[in-house]
Amino acid sequence: AQSVTQPDIHITVSEGASLELRCNYSYGATPYLFWYVQSPGQGLQLLLKYFSGDTLVQGIKGFEAEFKRSQSSFNLRKPSVHWSDAAEYFCAVGARNDKIIFGKGTRLHILP
Amino acid sequence: GAVVSQHPSWVICKSGTSVKIECRSLDFQATTMFWYRQFPKQSLMLMATSNEGSKATYEQGVEKDKFLINHASLTLSTLTVTSAHPEDSSFYICSAAGLGLAGAPPYEQYFGPGTRLTVT
Numbered sequence: 322a323q324s325v326t327q328p329d330i331h332i333t334v335s336e337g338a339s340l341e342l343r344c345n346y347s348y349g350a351t352p353y354l355f356w357y358v359q360s361p362g363q364g365l366q367l368l369l370k371y372f373s374g375d376t377l378v379q380g381i382k383g384f385e386a387e388f389k390r391s392q393s394s395f396n397l398r399k400p401s402v403h404w405s406d407a408a409e410y411f412c413a414v415g416a417r418n419d420k421i422i423f424g425k426g427t428r429l430h431i432l433p
Numbered sequence: 434g435a436v437v438s439q440h441p442s443w444v445i446c447k448s449g450t451s452v453k454i455e456c457r458s459l460d461f462q463a464t465t466m467f468w469y470r471q472f473p474k475q476s477l478m479l480m481a482t483s484n485e486g487s488k489a490t491y492e493q494g495v496e497k498d499k500f501l502i503n504h505a506s507l508t509l510s511t512l513t514v515t516s517a518h519p520e521d522s523s524f525y526i527c528s529a530a531g532l533g534l535a536g537a538p539p540y541e542q543y544f545g546p547g548t549r550l551t552v553t
Contacts, residue, residue, distance in 0.1 A: 357544075362524075362547070362549065363546060363547065364439075364526055364544045364545055364546035364547045365477075365526065365528075365544040366544075367543075367544075370541070411476065411477070415542075420467070420479055420482065421467075421479075421528075421542055423476045423477045424476065425475070425476045426475075426476050428474075
């Protein structure tokens with residue numbers, strides 16, 4: 322069965338430091354992978370997506386993610402975080418004509 | 434482009450009453466809309482998938498008679514929580530997928546801002 326695992330429930334980093342949020346997926350077919358961000362009380366905003374091609378994907382707000390098929394991973398990275406990046410981050414997997422399955426989310430805290 | 438709106442953004446209702454939440458795709462035709470529920474500090478749980486002009490497909494454990502979904506047009510889906518109870522209090526988010534989005538696969542979902550439902 323398809324699933325998404327985000328092993329870190331909370332991550333705390335200092336402002337200006339680099340960030341990596343982990344995501345592992347389980348899916349029988351070629352996955353389509355997404356990272357979403359959610360601020361408190363808000364809907365989801367798509368940060369980036371991977372469908373095919375270059376395995377390093379650039380997104381909005383300076384985020385990037387790398388698809389590693391051998392590791393079934395799609396980790397999100399940012400070289401230097403800003404206080405405004407504090408939010409909940411969801412990794413998700415989907416496929417053509419299929420549903421999107423969300424991970425449980427990682428809450429990012431930023432230290433001043 | 435690809436904007437999805439929800440109305441209302443928050444609603445308080447009394448136990449036993451019904452409440453309707455609207456989800457609209459503003460600049461594209463949504464052939465499929467999804468309704469999610471999110472409890473505090475938890476992930477999104479898919480409740481149902483609705484295709485325009487068809488009956489919604491509910492996920493296991495979701496009461497179809499309690500959560501009525503209508504997708505009567507390509508730009509509007511509604512979720513009606515019937516005889517609401519305090520345990521129905523939650524954040525409800527819709528998403529839409531469809532045609533007419535340049536460069537977007539049909540399965541890419543665009544999310545609304547959510548509706549906070551509080552049942553007293």
